[in-house]
Amino acid sequence: SDCLKTNELGHLEIGGCDCTELAREYGTPLYVMDEGLIRGNCRAYKGAMDKYYGGNGMVLFASKAFCTMAMCRIAQQEGLGLDVVSGGELYTALKAGFPMDRVYFHGNNKTIEEIELAIDSDIKRIVVDNKEELLKINAVAAQKGKTADVSFRIKPGIDAHTHDFVRTGQIDSKFGVALENGEALEIVSMACGLSNIRVAGVHCHIGSQIFDLKPFELAAQVMLQFIALVKERLGLEIEELNLGGGFGIKYIPQHDPIEYESYIESVSKTVRDLCEDMKIKQPFMVMEPGRSIVGPAGITLYTVGAVKDIKDVRKYVSVDGGMCDNPRYALYQSEYDSVLANRADAPKAQKLTVAGKCCESGDILIKDIHMPEIKEGDLLAVLATGAYNYSMSSNYNRIPRPPVVLVKDGRYRLIVKREDFEDIIRNDIIPEDL
Numbered sequence: 001s002d003c004l005k006t007n008e009l010g011h012l013e014i015g016g017c018d019c020t021e022l023a024r025e026y027g028t029p030l031y032v033m034d035e036g037l038i039r040g041n042c043r044a045y046k047g048a049m050d051k052y053y054g055g056n057g058m059v060l061f062a063s064k065a066f067c068t069m070a071m072c073r074i075a076q077q078e079g080l081g082l083d084v085v086s087g088g089e090l091y092t093a094l095k096a097g098f099p100m101d102r103v104y105f106h107g108n109n110k111t112i113e114e115i116e117l118a119i120d121s122d123i124k125r126i127v128v129d130n131k132e133e134l135l136k137i138n139a140v141a142a143q144k145g146k147t148a149d150v151s152f153r154i155k156p157g158i159d160a161h162t163h164d165f166v167r168t169g170q171i172d173s174k175f176g177v178a179l180e181n182g183e184a185l186e187i188v189s190m191a192c193g194l195s196n197i198r199v200a201g202v203h204c205h206i207g208s209q210i211f212d213l214k215p216f217e218l219a220a221q222v223m224l225q226f227i228a229l230v231k232e233r234l235g236l237e238i239e240e241l242n243l244g245g246g247f248g249i250k251y252i253p254q255h256d257p258i259e260y261e262s263y264i265e266s267v268s269k270t271v272r273d274l275c276e277d278m279k280i281k282q283p284f285m286v287m288e289p290g291r292s293i294v295g296p297a298g299i300t301l302y303t304v305g306a307v308k309d310i311k312d313v314r315k316y317v318s319v320d321g322g323m324c325d326n327p328r329y330a331l332y333q334s335e336y337d338s339v340l341a342n343r344a345d346a347p348k349a350q351k352l353t354v355a356g357k358c359c360e361s362g363d364i365l366i367k368d369i370h371m372p373e374i375k376e377g378d379l380l381a382v383l384a385t386g387a388y389n390y391s392m393s394s395n396y397n398r399i400p401r402p403p404v405v406l407v408k409d410g411r412y413r414l415i416v417k418r419e420d421f422e423d424i425i426r427n428d429i430i431p432e433d434l
């Protein structure tokens with residue numbers, strides 16, 4: 001990745017910081033995030049929106065990929081909006097002082113409390129998932145004497161050829177309303193009749209870790225056709241088109257992602273051309289990348305423990321973290337690359353499997369990777385762990401979560417503290433009568 005290099009000591013460096021020094025300072029496992037690369041990615045997206053779509057749009061950071069208060073601050077400073085999907089993510093943004101007029105609230109099953117928090121906070125947009133939810137939002141807004149600006153999560157029915165678990169644009173999906181059976185038109189029509197709802201936009205998200213431009217262009221086309229249909233049938237001009245996130249990143253050398261700007265460039269062109277053909281007004285355009293903003297900017301440092309060479313079968317190198325800090329192999333068989341951080345220039349000499357320390361056979365981080373000779377005490381860096389690692393971490397086996405350190409120009413500082421055993425038992429109760 002762009003933020004990594006090997007220094008004169010043969011140590012891996014990220015953001016100008018020696019990984020062995022970071023490990024000494026904070027211990028392992030340790031998440032390290034390169035601030036320069038995160039900001040660079042934010043700027044690439046925002047710059048492309050300005051350049052290719054005349055600034056008539058907004059790029060949101062999908063906070064689910066890495067939601068912390070410091071990250072909210074970075075997104076704010078870079079002029080991005082924020083996509084939140086829960087009360088917890090919204091609360092994080094609120095506490096970080098993130099401007100609420102740049103927050104979009106997603107989710108397929110928002111609670112009344114979450115809807116209340118969203119409306120009380122005057123966020124920019126609630127993305128409605130279904131009819132029942134629309135009625136709840138209208139009722140809460142009415143109660144508070146406010147109008148909720150909403151958009152609708154639509155299933156464009158596009159197969160973006162990604163892993164089943166992360167495919168969300170299909171008909172058989174728990175997210176949103178379908179186009180086919182008239183469901184989408186029906187919910188928009190219903191919203192037009194509600195006193196405390198203002199229809200602002202439509203939204204779709206076709207999947208994640210996509211390497212292709214085509215599915216995005218197709219999604220834009222399908223969604224614009226719907227906007228045209230709404231105009232024709234309901235006489236309503238939908239002003240905002242949100243095309244979601246999903247842009248792929250390089251986890252392993254074989255991955256070949258497209259420059260991030262290209263997504264916005266190509267979709268902008270598609271949208272402009274189609275609007276002209278269909279004689280509809282160019283909508284305000286929203287994109288919501290998560291993974292591609294933070295994924296490549298993060299690494300996780302682990303200390304090597306037990307090394308088990310099962311003759312003619314497999315060599316297991318166990319580290320001091322695992323599926324509790326990175327469940328993505330266990331969940332999706334995701335692939336990762338790794339570097340021996342304390343001897344980054346050592347030649348690859350063997351094939352091994354990096355395993356975690358959780359009590360579960362499936363607790364693997366990387367299966368069958370070529371690495372240098374490794375022994376107990378070595379420092380391993382797993383690369384491109386900036387997205388959906390910290391945010392999907394757990395306390396399985398009562399393992400405290402690692403801290404997150406932000407690095408830039410040779411400086412480092414903590415943005416999430418390491419959990420300790422006190423944190424682990426914080427909410428435990430032994431009832432009096434037990």
Ligand code: LLP
Pocket residue numbers: 062065083106166168204205207208209244245246247288289290291292328332387388
């Ligand atoms: N917008 C919506 C409505 C989404 O559902 C998502 C991701 C995004 C934006 C951001 O997508 P991104 O640019 O990060 O691909 N846990 C999985 C990924 C789940 C993505 C869910 N939705 C993983 O670790 O691969």
